[in-house]
Amino acid sequence: MPELPEVETVKRGLARKIVGKTVADVEIRHPKSFADDAGLIRQVLIEARVVAIARRAKILLIELSTNWTLAVHLKMTGQLVVIQNSAKPDGFVGGHSEKVYEGELPNKHTQVIFTFSDKTKLYFNDLRKFGWLRLFPREIVDQTDQRLTRSLRTSSEVNEHLLGGGCCETRQSLDNQTLESFLESLQLGPEPLSADFTEDYLSKLSQKRSIPIKQLLLEQKGISGIGNIYADEALFRSKIAPRRRANGLKRKEIEELYSAIREVLELGIKHGGTSKNTYRNVEGTKGKMQDHLKVYQRTGKPCIVCATPIERIKTGGRSAHFCPTCQK
Numbered sequence: 001m002p003e004l005p006e007v008e009t010v011k012r013g014l015a016r017k018i019v020g021k022t023v024a025d026v027e028i029r030h031p032k033s034f035a036d037d038a039g040l041i042r043q044v045l046i047e048a049r050v051v052a053i054a055r056r057a058k059i060l061l062i063e064l065s066t067n068w069t070l071a072v073h074l075k076m077t078g079q080l081v082v083i084q085n086s087a088k089p090d091g092f093v094g095g096h097s098e099k100v101y102e103g104e105l106p107n108k109h110t111q112v113i114f115t116f117s118d119k120t121k122l123y124f125n126d127l128r129k130f131g132w133l134r135l136f137p138r139e140i141v142d143q144t145d146q147r148l149t150r151s152l153r154t155s156s157e158v159n160e161h162l163l164g165g166g167c168c169e170t171r172q173s174l175d176n177q178t179l180e181s182f183l184e185s186l187q188l189g190p191e192p193l194s195a196d197f198t199e200d201y202l203s204k205l206s207q208k209r210s211i212p213i214k215q216l217l218l219e220q221k222g223i224s225g226i227g228n229i230y231a232d233e234a235l236f237r238s239k240i241a242p243r244r245r246a247n248g249l250k251r252k253e254i255e256e257l258y259s260a261i262r263e264v265l266e267l268g269i270k271h272g273g274t275s276k277n278t279y280r281n282v283e284g285t286k287g288k289m290q291d292h293l294k295v296y297q298r299t300g301k302p303c304i305v306c307a308t309p310i311e312r313i314k315t316g317g318r319s320a321h322f323c324p325t326c327q328k
């Protein structure tokens, strides 16, 4: 699954390509990928202009002129491809890249196709189909609008039926369906690159918990957007072993970990994300962050500081890569 720097990279790429464009058509080839009511989708999207692209944790937020936001989660294998239909084709790929995605579009893994008024196409490809698109009003929808209310109710039923315990099970009544309430329901912690994430916050978060620090870093309700790659790298930089109890860290270590988290995420964004596994960044090229990873997926290779072989252990059900000499 892409982490914060990878999704941020897709966000910036999409912003360059589709902001200002107006949606002319939407084709849904796999309804489960976009489980809102088909009538609602057309009503909200057709003739809507893309005004901005935002991000919250690993969720892309495509803000529309209709006061609705299209939320997109790439999950394990999701990919967004923009093909600009002009004399000089100018494509872009963001998200995962699978061998089966290569070649002409649409292909059998294309789940949703957006066509803009200038003929630009946005393809949502998803091999494993865990990714999702959902529409959320940015404000409470006027419930006297019978047509929209009916669409929303249908959408909610469809959602419960199709997604079960999926992305949006909290979407139950008309009162809690705004984008804000949806994001609140996910109980996401602060963005680690925002002003809300402070040393004091990390200190208080750690003091309350006796779980391994690696596990705490992965909990999205504590800090949002960090996954295995950046957690391992931040712990290496701060010389903290992944199995250390969160509440056993000294203030000095918290300070170092805090700086390391921000540094590795900023470095990840600077290099266009990591292209381990299947992730690929914008403009169809691979991100370069993998060339700067010091422990992640370097099991058995010498530590760049002390030459001790990097070890891989399991903690909290996830793997952790670390240097047993440098990290205590």
Ligand SMILES: [Zn+2]
Binding pocket: 303, 304, 305, 306, 307, 308, 323, 324, 325, 326, 327
């Ligand atoms: Zn070392």
